[in-house]
Amino acid sequence: xxxxxxxxxxxxxxxxxxxxxxxxxxxxxxxxxxxxxxxxxxxxxxxxxxxxxxxxxxxxxxxxxxxxxxxxxxxxxxxxxxxxxxxxxxxxxxxxxxxxxxxxxxxxxxxxxxxxxxxxxxxxxxxxxxxxxxxxxxxxxxxxxxxxxxxxxxxxxxxxxxxxxxxxxxxxxxxxxxxxxxxxxxxxxxxxxxxxxxxxxxxxxxxxxxxxxxxxxxxxxxxxxxxxxxxxxxxxxxxxxxxxxxxxxxxxxxxxxxxxxxxxxxxxxxxxxxxxxxxxxxxxxxxxxxxxxxxxxxxxxxxxxxxxxxxxxxxxxxxxxxxxx
Amino acid sequence: xxxxxxxxxxxxxxxxxxxxxxxxxxxxxxxxxxxxxxxxxxxxxxxxxxxxxxxxxxxxxxxxxxxxxxxxxxxxxxxxxxxxxxxxxxxxxxxxxxxxxxxxxxxxxxxxxxxxxxxxxxxxxxxxxxxxxxxxxxxxxxxxxxxxxxxxxxxxxxxxxxxxxxxxxxxxxxxxxxxxxxxxxx
Numbered sequence: 001x002x003x004x005x006x007x008x009x010x011x012x013x014x015x016x017x018x019x020x021x022x023x024x025x026x027x028x029x030x031x032x033x034x035x036x037x038x039x040x041x042x043x044x045x046x047x048x049x050x051x052x053x054x055x056x057x058x059x060x061x062x063x064x065x066x067x068x069x070x071x072x073x074x075x076x077x078x079x080x081x082x083x084x085x086x087x088x089x090x091x092x093x094x095x096x097x098x099x100x101x102x103x104x105x106x107x108x109x110x111x112x113x114x115x116x117x118x119x120x121x122x123x124x125x126x127x128x129x130x131x132x133x134x135x136x137x138x139x140x141x142x143x144x145x146x147x148x149x150x151x152x153x154x155x156x157x158x159x160x161x162x163x164x165x166x167x168x169x170x171x172x173x174x175x176x177x178x179x180x181x182x183x184x185x186x187x188x189x190x191x192x193x194x195x196x197x198x199x200x201x202x203x204x205x206x207x208x209x210x211x212x213x214x215x216x217x218x219x220x221x222x223x224x225x226x227x228x229x230x231x232x233x234x235x236x237x238x239x240x241x242x243x244x245x246x247x248x249x250x251x252x253x254x255x256x257x258x259x260x261x262x263x264x265x266x267x268x269x270x271x272x273x274x275x276x277x278x279x280x281x282x283x284x285x286x287x288x289x290x291x292x293x294x295x296x297x298x299x300x301x302x303x304x305x306x307x308x309x310x311x312x313x314x315x316x317x318x319x320x321x322x323x324x325x
Numbered sequence: 326x327x328x329x330x331x332x333x334x335x336x337x338x339x340x341x342x343x344x345x346x347x348x349x350x351x352x353x354x355x356x357x358x359x360x361x362x363x364x365x366x367x368x369x370x371x372x373x374x375x376x377x378x379x380x381x382x383x384x385x386x387x388x389x390x391x392x393x394x395x396x397x398x399x400x401x402x403x404x405x406x407x408x409x410x411x412x413x414x415x416x417x418x419x420x421x422x423x424x425x426x427x428x429x430x431x432x433x434x435x436x437x438x439x440x441x442x443x444x445x446x447x448x449x450x451x452x453x454x455x456x457x458x459x460x461x462x463x464x465x466x467x468x469x470x471x472x473x474x475x476x477x478x479x480x481x482x483x484x485x486x487x488x489x490x491x492x493x494x495x496x497x498x499x500x501x502x503x504x505x506x507x508x509x510x511x
Contacts, residue, residue, distance in 0.1 A: 033495070040497040051502040058506035062498055075498040075505050083505045085484075085498065094484065094504060103481060161495065170495050186499050214477075242489055259489040268486035286479065288468045293479055306479070306486055 029131035029147050030122045035168035036161065042066060045169055046201070047140070047191030048078070053184035053289040065197035072202045086204055095204050095211070102208040125263030128152055128237040137162060139171045140188040149264065154178035155235035155313045156265045157290065167193050175290050178310065183290045227258060229271065233320020235313055237262040260317065267307030267317055274302050285311055294318040480504055 046063040059078040065071070070089040077083040081098035094103040125131075134146030144162035151158050158176035163169065172187040227243045242259040256271040274297065286293040293306040294314040298321065305318040468476055484504060487493050 037494045040495055049499065051499070051506055053502075058502065060502060060506060064497055073498045075501050077505045079506070085501045085505050087498065092484065094480075099477075101477070103477075103484070105481070105484065159492075170497075170499075173496065173499075186496070186502065257485065259486075261489075261491060264491050266486070266490035266492075268482065268489060270482050270485075286468050288479075288483075291483060293468075293482075304479070304482060306482055308490065308492070 026126070026131050026133075029133045029149075032133075032145060032147050032161075032163050032168070033122065033131075036163045036170050039164075039168035040064075040170060041071070043167060043169060043193055044195060044197050045191060045193045046195075046197055047188045049186055049188045049191075051184070051186050059189075063197055063201055065199075065202060067197075072197075072199075074202050074204075076205070082205060084204055084206075086202070088202075093204070095206055095208055097206055097211065100211050102211045102213045104213060122263070124237075128156060128262045129158070129264065134160075136165065137172075139164075140191050142166070142171060142191070144171050151178055153236065154310060155316070156237075156262060156309055157183065159264070164191075164193065169193055175308070228324045229256075229258065229269075230322045230324055231258070231260070231269075231317065231320055232322065233316045233318070234260055235316055238265075238267065238313075238317070241266075265307065265309050267305060267309055267314065269317065269321065270304040270306070272302050272304075274300050285315065287311065299323060 044065055046061075048059060048061055051058040051060055061074075061076045061078055063074045065073070071087070072089070073085075073087040075085045081096070083097070084095045086093045086095070092105045094105075096103070129152060130150045132148040132150065134148050137144050137146060139162050143165040145165050147161045147163065149159040149161070155178075157178070158180075160174040160176060161170060162172040164171050169191070170186075171191060172185070174185050175183045177183050227240065231240065238260040239262075240258060241261045242257070245254050245256050253273045253275060256269075258269040258271075260267045260269070283295050283297070286295065291306065291308050292311045292314045293304060294311075294317075295302065295304045296318050297303070301323075303318060303321055305314040305321075307314060468479055484501065487501060
């Protein structure tokens with residue numbers, strides 16, 4: 001009789017090889033995620049992309065410039081109203097000519113809370129998603145590597161990401177419902193990567209002279225270490241990544257802002273004290289595209305849970321919030 | 326009322342809920358009506374892209390890109406362009422639209438020289454068939470609950486939220502697409 005190892009040697013070897021290959025594919029997918037995150041922040045790029053959501057297609061122009069002056073970005077809708085969003089380092093301006101409004105805010109995320117894809121967080125991400133290294137496609141005349149990210153439950157969406165093989169920049173992305181249906185898609189139809197961006201192209205097309213400007217009354221947020229809120233209903237994998245208090249545009253009362261994330265998806269909880277002089281009318285489930293929001297009143301506070309997650313996720317989080325007493 | 330009139334009424338959203346439901350049901354059951362619905366929206370997109378910042382010379386490419394989105398999709402979500410616009414306002418542009426649409430179709434055909442299909446057949450087959458649910462979802466790209474003051478607030482919260490979403494670190498400003506692009510004429 002042959003020894004056990006001799007008899008099952010080939011089987012063991014094949015099994016080991018398959019485990020090793022699977023781990024390798026996971027690692028390569030992780031590497032691509034990090035590369036994509038790095039490329040999106042560090043590279044100059046500009047291009048036109050189509051944004052398909054629900055049954056609608058938008059065409060937008062995007063510019064991203066990294067220079068001695070910092071990071072400057074511009075997003076311009078090429079259809080309908082000339083809506084645009086301009087980010088100049090920490091300053092964000094949303095021009096909404098159809099609403100005769102300019103919204104001005106400041107980036108609140110600091111070094112600690114800025115949502116980078118970090119190697120240390122990728123392992124936690126594996127608890128909630130399965131990463132699959134796909135094939136190579138041609139997107140916008142560039143070779144692109146597909147990374148598929150499948151959720152392990154129906155509290156989060158899945159993603160198909162195509163990264164430019166040369167630079168790592170995301171050139172196409174699908175957001176996929178837990179049942180596999182496509183929810184929305186971004187895809188560059190033309191993109192230039194690594195070329196200097198003309199500063200003139202980063203300016204808004206409308207100075208907003210005749211528009212109503214809504215500004216942040218303060219530029220900073222106060223980081224809070226100890227939340228006074230209990231979060232019992234958060235689905236598995238979502239953990240708190242930020243908690244702060246600040247004033248926001250059009251808002252007299254300070255707002256508390258908690259962020260939960262599973263490593264990829266994120267949900268924000270905004271808590272504002274109800275101004276009794278103003279009769280707030282928001283309540284229940286709301287949605288726009290893949291984004292869901294759930295609003296409720298708890299004691300004297302209005303609670304708004306919002307994120308690019310399924311409806312059941314914002315509902316579950318909202319219903320589990322209580323105040324520490 | 327002719328079938329095309331029904332479609333125009335639906336696109337213009339100039340009807341009550343009951344009539345709307347009835348027309349949607351009719352379209353859902355009728356292959357020819359679904360195809361007309363698809364073409365109306367294709368024309369609508371051509372007209373809108375005619376006035377886009379980058380001019381008409383890139384139109385065929387954009388249309389081709391839009392159709393590529395559809396053909397590359399493996400899902401049942403239909404990717405037809407349907408930012409709604411009263412058909413009455415489109416009349417003045419229809420002549421331009423027709424000519425540009427022809428260019429767009431040539432562009433599509435040029436992209437697939439091996440195909441034996443005619444351009445018209447190609448559009449008819451590459452624009453997926455609209456389903457009832459799909460049509461029902463038309464224009465639902467703003468917040469569904471729209472009460473005075475709530476949209477600004479929810480949009481601002483969404484912008485604030487995006488800063489903290491890990492996907493933003495990959496998608497960059499694309500994550501703001503919903504704010505910059507959502508349909509505001511509905």
